[in-house]
Amino acid sequence: MRTDRLIDVLAVDDTAPRPIGPRLMLQAGPALIATAVLALSILGIRPDLGAALANPTTLMKWLLPLAVAIPALRAALRLTRPQIRRTPAQFIPALIGVLALVWLALAAASTAPDQLWPQMRGRTSLICLTSVTFIGLAPLLVGLRILREGACVSPTVSGAMLGLASGGLAAAFYALHCNQDAPLFFLTWYGLAILGLVAAGALLGRHFLRW
Numbered sequence: 001m002r003t004d005r006l007i008d009v010l011a012v013d014d015t016a017p018r019p020i021g022p023r024l025m026l027q028a029g030p031a032l033i034a035t036a037v038l039a040l041s042i043l044g045i046r047p048d049l050g051a052a053l054a055n056p057t058t059l060m061k062w063l064l065p066l067a068v069a070i071p072a073l074r075a076a077l078r079l080t081r082p083q084i085r086r087t088p089a090q091f092i093p094a095l096i097g098v099l100a101l102v103w104l105a106l107a108a109a110s111t112a113p114d115q116l117w118p119q120m121r122g123r124t125s126l127i128c129l130t131s132v133t134f135i136g137l138a139p140l141l142v143g144l145r146i147l148r149e150g151a152c153v154s155p156t157v158s159g160a161m162l163g164l165a166s167g168g169l170a171a172a173f174y175a176l177h178c179n180q181d182a183p184l185f186f187l188t189w190y191g192l193a194i195l196g197l198v199a200a201g202a203l204l205g206r207h208f209l210r211w
């Protein structure tokens with residue numbers, strides 16, 4: 001049967017599918033929490049967390065990752081339906097990413113040249129990259145297994161959206177530990193870690209979500 005014909009058949013099928021969203025939350029959610037708790041039990045939570053949350057600039061360390069994770073997760077779930085090739089939710093993270101890049105450029109422009117790399121590198125860039133990746137990898141893998149039960153017609157995009165959701169949530173958890181509050185630092189290293197999981201999700205999704 002041709003792919004387009006199969007999609008049409010699935011689209012009009014009256015059989016009620018098992019909802020993927022609740023199972024994703026019940027299985028990938030605990031995987032995310034477990035790895036986050038493990039990482040934070042080793043790294044610790046910053047002692048001035050309350051003050052950090054009260055600072056508008058520092059608060060963006062949580063708001064930005066969550067702002068890309070939530071629509072990305074919604075997009076990943078919607079793209080499991082065979083009649084949906086794209087959804088507005090998948091473009092919201094791109095807009096937020098552009099705004100983050102503008103902020104990064106402005107922060108770089110307002111920093112003295114001899115301080116640009118020291119502020120961007122910080123003291124824990126490697127820990128940031130590895131921790132966010134570690135926290136986000138388990139929910140990504142569990143989520144891919146669950147999304148396979150859907151019918152993704154854009155498996156690469158679906159995997160990328162799941163990787164983006166996993167990376168954003170992982171970065172928000174890691175921010176509970178991170179005390180590097182310079183925008184040059186967290187926009188750079190949080191962003192790179194999240195993009196790494198997006199790439200992993202896209203590559204794995206292209207392979208495992210094909211049908």
